[in-house]
Amino acid sequence: MTDHFAASGQSPAKVAIVGAAHVHTGNFVRTLAALQTEGAAEVVAVYDHDAARAQKAADALGTTATTDLEVVLRSAARAAIVGAETNRHMSLVPALVEAGIGVFVEKPLAAATADAKALAATIDAAGVPFHTGHFYRQVPAIRAIKAALDSGALGDLRALTFHVSHDGLARDIFHGFEWLKTPEKAGVLAFGDLGLHAIDLANWLAGPLTVVSAEIDGPDHFGTGHLTGASGAQIKIVAGWVPADPPYILHAQGTKGAATVLDDQAFFERDGIRTAIEHTRKPTAGDGPATLVAALRGQPAELVTTAEAVSSITVMNALYAAAGRPISPFGATPQ
Structure with a gap:
């Protein structure tokens, strides 16, 4: 199994954006752009089923836009920032974690309890990092x-x-x-x-x-x-x-x-x-991706379970x- 949590101070954490549909996408892009400038993160791709949305975020981050999820699944991404429509979590999250890619999932993980439990079981079985957008905890x-x-x-x-x-x-x-x-x-x-x-x-x-x-x-x-x-x-x-x-x-x-x-x-x-x-x-909503990137780099970070x-x-x-x-x-x- 991939060791997702690197020793502190190692190379940038490679991540992807999967879904640029959420109103917080701008926050995520600004945060990831700053992390790239600092050398803490590298965004390897932006996926969205809407090509224009994917391209807008990719242009801001200087990376590849795609409407093919396989591009992310075959990439070097260690984690994905999932900002898709909530109903699409049901297909995107299992595909990512079963490919060994950790996830920050914009909240809610799912709306209904049964769906949330099913996704959580899949994430736990995959043994990959998880975090979600409860950013008030960071205040x-x-x-x-x-x-x-x-x-x-x-x-x-x-x-x-x-x-x-x-x-x-x-x-x-x-x-x-x-x-x-x-x-x-x-x-x-x-x-x-x-x-x-x-x-x-x-x-x-x-x-x-x-x-x-x-x-x-x-x-x-x-x-x-x-x-x-x-x-x-x-x-x-x-x-x-x-x-x-x-x-x-x-x-x-x-x-x-x-x-x-x-x-x-x-x-x-x-x-x-x-x-x-x-x-x-x-x-700030950008705290979510920043916290996951810190964890991926072996730095102190409190992830929501x-x-x-x-x-x-x-x-x-x-x-x-x-x-x-x-x-x-x-x-x-x-x-």
């Missing part, structure tokens, strides 16, 4: 809050609120990415898209989770979920494609103190004293079911 302030919870500095967690929303519909950021507004291809829309970030953080900070209730508006542009955590903590997530200022808020309340992130501000509160948390940057990805998708499905909106599996054939 320094959120990592500081996790450390405070793990150390007991905040006491026992009693409440956790995460509100994440953006004005994407109003700004028409989905122009050219309309499939993200199509359940047949995306599986879920706004609440699943942004809510999965909140679910992952809740699982990471306070899991395992139990769903209590959920409400999702008619077009799936906004929703609210109520859950409980392992310690009985009450958890609320609010997510949608509607304007919000600030765009994300995290608030954790423990028996000894509290912690808050308000977009670009973060602080602890304890004994009536507010202390700033180092918050060097906001979340397939089990963690499936766990959060399972909770997402339970929230949709609680709202009377069960998620249907894609099956193996892309639409």
